[in-house]
Amino acid sequence: MKTIKTILAVAVVLFIGVVFFYTSSSVKIAKEIETSYTHHNQTITLEGKFKAPFLTRTGSSISMEFEVFNDFFIIQTGNKTITGVKVNYGEGKNSVLIDVPEDSRKFEQKDVVIFDKDGNKLTTSDKVKITAQIVYPNKGVKKSSTVKDYSTGKVKVKDEGEDFGYEISNVVIEKI
Numbered sequence: 207m208k209t210i211k212t213i214l215a216v217a218v219v220l221f222i223g224v225v226f227f228y229t230s231s232s233v234k235i236a237k238e239i240e241t242s243y244t245h246h247n248q249t250i251t252l253e254g255k256f257k258a259p260f261l262t263r264t265g266s267s268i269s270m271e272f273e274v275f276n277d278f279f280i281i282q283t284g285n286k287t288i289t290g291v292k293v294n295y296g297e298g299k300n301s302v303l304i305d306v307p308e309d310s311r312k313f314e315q316k317d318v319v320i321f322d323k324d325g326n327k328l329t330t331s332d333k334v335k336i337t338a339q340i341v342y343p344n345k346g347v348k349k350s351s352t353v354k355d356y357s358t359g360k361v362k363v364k365d366e367g368e369d370f371g372y373e374i375s376n377v378v379i380e381k382i
Contacts, residue, residue, distance in 0.1 A: 232274035236286035239372055243342055250374075251337045253382060256302070256330050257287070258318045268295045268302050272336065291338065292375045299325045300379050322379045332381055339376040344369040 232252045238244050254274035272288045294301040301321045306313045320328040328334065349366040 233276055233286050236274045236288050239288070239340060240370055242370070243345055245340050246342050246345060248340060249337060250340050251335060252288070253333065253335045255333055256291075256318070256320055258304075258313065258315045258330060266295055267292050268304075269293075270302060288374070290372065290374055291336070291377060292373065293377050293379075297321065299323055300377055320379060322381050326381065328379070328381055335380045335382050337378045337380075338374045341373050341375070342370065343373060344371055 232254060235245065235250055235252060239250070252272065252274050254272055257271040257273055259268060259270050269289070270291045270293050272291045273285060274288065275285050295303065297303055299321060300323055303319045303321070304313050304317055305319055306317050310317075315330045318330050320330065320332070320334070322328055322334065347369045349369045351364050351366060352361050353364050354361050
């Protein structure tokens, strides 16, 4: 009986450890691209779902958000949203189209149509794998901002560290 209790206790501790400390490779990459230049000029692969953009498109592309998930389905606290995923706009392979009804003043998630690498229609609720190129256009440049001290009237420059602003392009979309 004591052996069963010990085995059960160890199993519970291992389960809790997996729940709180396990993150998927997509979540790890998403965290890395915001804090290091590790993936500069490389092709990355992420799994997750597209989210409708806050703003509309400019030109022939649209900037989408992509949410990556922990593989552990019980707790989803480690999810991460990547911004600035540049996708072609329109109908065709590896593109996005916002199909808003004429009488509507704004669009919703249901109005976003995603086309995968074979030209099949997907929605924002479909889980997909994207393969894309990541570039840091300001690699090595320090971010700074100006702060005004109103008691003295002087303006100071505040160093905010490295600029990890990135661009993700050449996106290939594949339904999982």
